[in-house]
Amino acid sequence: MSRSSSLRYYILARLLLAPLMLWVITTAVFLLLRATPGDPVDALLGPRAPQAAKDELRDKLGLGKPLILQYFDYLWKLLHLDLGQSLTSQGQSVLEIIQKFFPATMELAVFSMAIAFIIGVSVGVLAASHPNTPLDAGGRLFGILTYSLPLFWFGMVLQLIFSVQLGWFPLGTRFPVTIPAPDGPTGLYSLDSLLHGNLTQFLTTLYYLALPCLTLGVLISGIFERIVRVNLKQTLQADYVEAARARGIPESKILLNHALKNALIPVITILGLTFAALLGGAILTEVTFSWPGLANRLYRAISQRDYPTVQGIVVFFAAIVALISILIDILNAYVDPRIRY
Incomplete structure (x- = not known):
């Protein structure tokens, strides 16, 4: 089988497995939310509310149905891209909540990823190009510390x-109240402000953005540094690097034009996993x-025990991670011709 045919089969298999992965995640979230202690009705009305009012709200929200019926109702709505209505934000759908709040998270993730990549690759190159020196030991120490430090603790220390x-x-804010916030189609303040000049x-x-992105980016950079x-x-x-040295090519050109390009190939592979870590770290950040x-x-x-909002946001995050993982695998296959699927 040719490489192009095997790659097509691999991409098709990944695309077919993505819905299965999303189904497993949505099912796990659905069951875990209902297995944890607490009642969303009590969270909405308070524990001292009349029982009749609680029963009425529970029937209105569909929480009085058997669990299996709630599950199938949820899957049916999900198949129709209906993420439901928020229990705590009356009159607001989960999709509207995602549209409102996701741009801030996306902006935080993109700038944090840029910081992580720049710092991680720079420290990794500096350490690898000076083996068995204090710079090499410092690079190893940097990778260990950034990978192991608690994000919330590091964030509070920087604050x-x-x-x-x-x-x-x-x-505690994204933009000062004294200046009109950028208003544009993307919701990304940095991009919208540039579009308006x-x-x-x-x-x-x-x-x-500087401090929260620096917090998340520095800790994530340890992944890039180690790789x-x-x-x-x-x-x-490698032999081809030794051959380049024998031809008298300067060490800086060998490092940048020969060695670094091949060393960065595994970095592409972990980009998807790093983005998943960014989404997880974004919660703490x-x-x-x-x-x-x-x-x-x-x-x-x-x-607040807001079932529909939790389920909708988790499914949304899972879909993003699955999509990026597939794209990274395809990109990695094209970048590295040695890969066979």
């Missing part, structure tokens, strides 16, 4: 230093920094 003590960065809004957006350092060390010992994103809204929905 105490740079916001509370030094007053360099703001706290408003440099003040763009710089203000970056200023408010780049290990693979670049192996690549620098947004809660720690009071960032008004979808992950923070998910945390509120979990604490």
